[in-house]
Amino acid sequence: MYNKIxxxxxxxxxxxxxxxxxxELAKKLGAKVTLMHVVPSLPPYVNTAVDRLGQAQQAIIDELMRNGKELLEQYASSISDKTIEVDxxxxxxxxxxxxxxxxxxxxxxxxxxxxxGLGEIKGYLMGSVSNRVSRHASCPVLIIR
Ligand SMILES: Nc1ncnc2c1ncn2[C@@H]1O[C@H](COP(=O)(O)OP(=O)(O)O)[C@@H](O)[C@H]1O
Ligand SMILES: [Mg+2]
Structure with a gap:
């Protein structure tokens, strides 16, 4: 039923x-798992900035991408069951x-x-990402508390 998670x-x-x-689900179901990270876009005023700021912006993006890739690799290698297909x-x-x-x-x-997620503020049940994803997804969404 769930082949791609x-x-x-x-x-x-x-x-x-x-x-x-x-x-755990993937193990039981023989499903493939994709670990996904989104580097949030920088505010638009940075995009229209002059050269030097453009370079600074690129440096920030590069660093965020590097960080994100590292994060994903760590997560991927933490999965001890090597029979699960992970990307x-x-x-x-x-x-x-x-x-x-x-x-x-x-x-x-x-x-x-x-x-x-990272922006957790006490009192709110859901963040904006989990909220939007659960409301607009084209497939079932499992929300972990
Ligand atoms: N930049 C992101 N890339 C990938 N997944 C994300 C990102 N931000 C949030 N998520 C996912 O959405 C969940 C809820 O996060 P979010 O809605 O941003 O709550 P909060 O407001 O507490 O940060 C996270 O646990 C994670 O699964
Ligand atoms: Mg967040």
């Missing part, structure tokens, strides 16, 4: 927990949009996401 990861403990759930994907953009787009375009049949 998408796990969006932002480096938070809750996302880490979501990955554990996804891995990683990193992209820049609006996290919720990129997650929704990937899930739809590549026919994922389950998204396992944390209820909250």
């Amino acid at each position: 998408l796990v969006p990861l932002d480096g938070s403990d809750r996302a880490r927990k979501a990955l554990s759930h996804a891995v 990683t994907f990193i992209v820049m953009g609006q996290p919720a949009d990129e997650i929704l787009e990937k899930a739809k375009a590549e026919n994922y049949d389950l998204i396992v996401v944390g209820s909250r």
